[in-house]
Structures are given as C-alpha cells and as structure tokens.
Amino acid sequence: MIKVAPSILAANFNNLLDEVKSVESADYLHIDVMDGHFVPNISLGACVYKGLKNQVDLVFDVHLMIKDPKKYALDFIKAGADILTFHYEALDTKQEIHELIDFIHNNNTKVGISIKPNTKVEVLDEFLDKVDLVLVMSVEPGFGGQSFIPTALDKISYLKNKKINENKKYEIEVDGGINKETSKLCVDAGVEVLVAGTYIYNNKDRKLLIEEMQNLWFIN
Ligand code: DX5
Numbered sequence: 001m002i003k004v005a006p007s008i009l010a011a012n013f014n015n016l017l018d019e020v021k022s023v024e025s026a027d028y029l030h031i032d033v034m035d036g037h038f039v040p041n042i043s044l045g046a047c048v049y050k051g052l053k054n055q056v057d058l059v060f061d062v063h064l065m066i067k068d069p070k071k072y073a074l075d076f077i078k079a080g081a082d083i084l085t086f087h088y089e090a091l092d093t094k095q096e097i098h099e100l101i102d103f104i105h106n107n108n109t110k111v112g113i114s115i116k117p118n119t120k121v122e123v124l125d126e127f128l129d130k131v132d133l134v135l136v137m138s139v140e141p142g143f144g145g146q147s148f149i150p151t152a153l154d155k156i157s158y159l160k161n162k163k164i165n166e167n168k169k170y171e172i173e174v175d176g177g178i179n180k181e182t183s184k185l186c187v188d189a190g191v192e193v194l195v196a197g198t199y200i201y202n203n204k205d206r207k208l209l210i211e212e213m214q215n216l217w218f219i220n
Pocket residue numbers: 007008009010030032063139140141142143144145146175176177178195196197198199
C-alpha cells in the first residue's frame with residue numbers, strides 16, 4: 001500500500017482539529033513549518049501541532065522549511081514529531097548534516113532529508129544509509145497549490161533503484177502538486193509516500209480519495 005500524507009497547510013485553520021480528523025484514514029499527517037527565511041512564507045510552529053498530537057491517530061510527519069533546523073529540532077521533537085525532515089540546502093556542511101541526523105535519532109525520532117527541485121539527488125548519497133525518509137520536493141517549497149515539476153520523477157526512480165539494489169531502508173516521499181494524475185506518475189516511478197494538500201482538502205470525500213491513493217501500486 002502507498003502511504004498518504006495530507007498536508008494541513010491546505011486545511012481550514014479555523015477548524016483545525018476537525019480538519020485533521022477528516023483525514024484520519026491516511027497514514028501520516030504532513031505538517032509544513034516555514035520561517036519566512038528559508039522560504040518566502042510563514043506557516044505554523046511547534047505550539048500549533050502540539051495540541052493536535054494526542055487527538056488523532058496519525059504519524060506526525062514534520063517538514064521543516066527553516067533556515068536553522070539545528071536550533072529548533074528539539075522543540076519540534078518535544079511537540080510530537082514522529083518523523084522530522086529538514087532540508088539539505090539549509091545546512092552549510094556535510095558534517096552538520098551528519099550531526100543533525102544523529103541528534104534527531106538520539107532523541108528517538110525518525111529523520112527525513114529533503115531536496116528542492118534544483119538540487120541534484122546524488123548529493124544525498126552519503127546520507128542514504130542513515131535516514132529513514134527522503135522527501136523529494138516536486139514544487140519550489142513555500143506554498144501549496146503549485147504545479148508539479150516533472151524532474152522529481154527521475155529523482156524518485158534514482159532513489160528507488162538505489163534502495164532496491166543497495167538494500168537501503170528509507171521511505172521515498174514526494175511533496176507538491178500531487179493530484180490524481182501526478183500521484184500515479186510518482187507511484188510508477190517508485191514513490192512510497194504521497195503528500196497532498198490542495199488535492200485532498202479541496203475534496204469533499206477525503207476518505208475515498210485517500211483510499212484511492214493508498215491503493216495505487218508500484219509496477220516495475
Ligand atoms: C510546499 C509544502 C507542501 C504543500 C503541498 O512547500 O511543503 O507540503 O502543502 O501542497 P499541494 O499539495 O497543494 O501542492
């Protein structure tokens with residue numbers, strides 16, 4: 001089964017708890033954290049999702065789009081992140097990336113690493129043995145509702161082949177512009193977790209949509 005991660009960025013924040021409950025049949029809850037520096041938008045902080053943590057039965061998949069993930073990692077872990085994903089581009093050195101991966105793991109939390117559309121996937125090679133998830137951005141991070149950038153598909157295939165051939169453990173997730181058509185393309189390329197904001201939240205029958213996405217199959 002494909003895992004589905006509704007992005008609450010597209011939810012109605014006036015009624016956040018109900019909005020989150022409406023997607024409880026999904027697998028992960030994708031939580032976008034933006035600081036107005038790493039991306040040109042500000043979203044929500046740890047205090048917002050901390051309140052949701054024990055209210056829903058979903059894995060909290062926190063996507064940090066912030067300039068200084070080292071400084072805030074512990075706050076997000078304490079607030080209930082099950083998987084904490086940071087951006088490769090946010091850190092200056094590979095050493096810092098290794099240290100942050102270790103720090104998050106040492107705090108009993110899974111680690112994801114993400115790349116923006118213009119970053120080559122090969123830069124992640126040396127981290128692939130250590131991370132639990134790789135998040136391929138298929139839009140420029142910062143806003144929901146953008147169109148899917150197809151170069152993400154080659155990155156997904158690369159990660160899938162490497163995972164199969166080299167027996168790696170990470171999950172492959174894609175984020176941005178996911179809808180009925182693009183989710184199929186991503187699954188065909190080998191993706192395992194589909195993040196979707198607008199597509200799920202703009203739909204009345206969210207449960208059915210989630211089920212359809214979960215039932216997509218990777219055919220090699
Ligand atoms: C974009 C965020 C996404 C966003 C996706 O920077 O990381 O998670 O919510 O939104 P859609 O699915 O509308 O492209």
